[in-house]
Amino acid sequence: MAEAAKGKVASWGQRVARFFREVRAELGKVIWPSRAEVTTYTGVVILSVAIISILIWVVDSAISRLLMLMINR
Numbered sequence: 704m705a706e707a708a709k710g711k712v713a714s715w716g717q718r719v720a721r722f723f724r725e726v727r728a729e730l731g732k733v734i735w736p737s738r739a740e741v742t743t744y745t746g747v748v749i750l751s752v753a754i755i756s757i758l759i760w761v762v763d764s765a766i767s768r769l770l771m772l773m774i775n776r
Contacts, residue, residue: 713721
């Protein structure tokens with residue numbers, strides 16, 4: 704009975720090997736961005752983070768000053 708099941712079910716090693724073959728095949732289908740696109744997208748992300756950081760800093764500073772004015776009265 705174990706021999707019959709062994710023939711129908713792939714071994715653990717065969718399943719792992721099949722998984723990595725399929726992963727490699729799928730990665731071959733991916734359209735990878737060019738170096739220029741990656742550079743552009745990276746610049747956009749860095750600029751966006753800088754702008755949002757400055758905005759949060761300004762709002763935090765304003766709220767902090769308002770609270771200090773309210774506390775010191």
